[in-house]
Amino acid sequence: MAKVRTQDLLEQFKLELVAGKDGIHREIFVSDISRPGIELTGYFRYYPKDRLQLLGKTELSYFKNLTIEEQKDRATRLCTDITPGIVISRGMTIPDALVDACNQSGVPLLRSPYKTTRVTSRLTNYLEAKFAPFTAMHGVLVDIYGIGVLITGQSGVGKSETALELVKRGHRLVADDSVEIRQEDYDRLIGTSPPLIEHLLEIRGLGIINVMTLFGAGSVRNYKKISFIINLETWDQSKEYDRLGLEEDTMKIIDVEVPKANIPVRPGRNLAVIIEVAAMNFRLKRMGVNAAEEFSERLTTMIEHEKTGLDLDDDIE
Template structure:
């Protein structure tokens, strides 16, 4: 609860000693408008109870005894806290009920809509199911690129070269991934590995200390996966850019590009180019399609000349 207060710039109005004993189990927020009228059949008591201008102004019109009864009834055993937006005045009956049931009351200067959105984003990031993936996550030209591959294929060394080229590291070795919404996956580093990079033969290096604060980032949306694999003479590799695959995680499909690793290939430049090419495709420009169009025009032209 204290982390919620700090991250969302909330002010503890009362019950600060109870912050560590109350737990938030869901990212959903409740606006107890119906409950203020006395309807408690489907009251989600386990949610943060957010009171805005509508709830507070309605409470002023209630009789004192009724207001006290409603406020007390809203204090469920699993209710994490009450939160009042816009620094609106807290009804004395709510303050007294909160003290009786050891429920903190918080306040914010933000409007109810903005506060609700901020709370939801924060809670979804903290409470969402997480999955740890072996790889390196980089921010390349604003795109979250997850670099995967077998151990020893050169992921961290490639990341180091990308950092030297001005791109930013999010996570090395282990990437913690969670779902932000139906179409978005977010990746970040485990706390113990934050800003650290492991290079075989060198050891652990602190990227932010060596390259500056601009070389790292806390988290990013994952846009594309680049999988590095050792070059095999027996395998046919995509040469036209039409062999893009999909990788599914938490029900979200991410494009996956397989890149063979071979001595003499500059993997950092190749991955950088792959990221730029992916962005171009996302903006509607497909170099493969352009090549096919040029080829078709050439075939048509030669046919006419014959």
């Protein structure tokens, strides 16, 4: 899990540091953001003090209507030793009681000129992306016609060579050899490349090549949602492979089930074209067009017609 500090928010969102500069290195452990409304009334029993606190127009206007003593009390109780920071939206004027409490406790007091809803959504999206479940997989990630295809298989099966052919055909490389994957939503997996090997491909017998240098900036992507997995495996004569496409296999990555297809590899098969067509066929399926199901329906209809014709012949006899 990535380590996020309050200083990262300052740099990422260009926030203004009003007070509590001694605490800008405080670490943020959760992605949830709290808007302390009921706490300002004095009820702190369930105060989520480990979260980033956000005060909008409603909270701050209520705070300003409190007496000086009440303001000091609420500000002191808001600023705990584990509170990562307090953010004020809309560029509003901050009461002195809150500024003093943040300076004394070392809680960073930040101010943003944007509306509360925008600040909340941007901070939440940033923190959830940072704290998203993470894993790494051996494979190649390629953007094919807008579909993020993760090519897996044993070492030496031809993943990188296939990716090179796909790039030559106009598709874009995301990562080779090692794919870092984050689950940014309950059904959304984002794949990226480790910085060390970004835009690089390893071709056995040739070595390491820089795809962006050879094919241009349009041949690479920094990240891509993983929508489809293609597993390359050595052809096994004793194994029965799906010839119609009616079987739907999946592979679980973190908590997400991703559609998967197994493609056998043997000399003479153009893997790049097969994977390209598989990606297009997957895209058609998402649009509601399934060639395998259409064929199955045609076959069923034909069998029923033939059976009906045989039954009529039996009745005539």
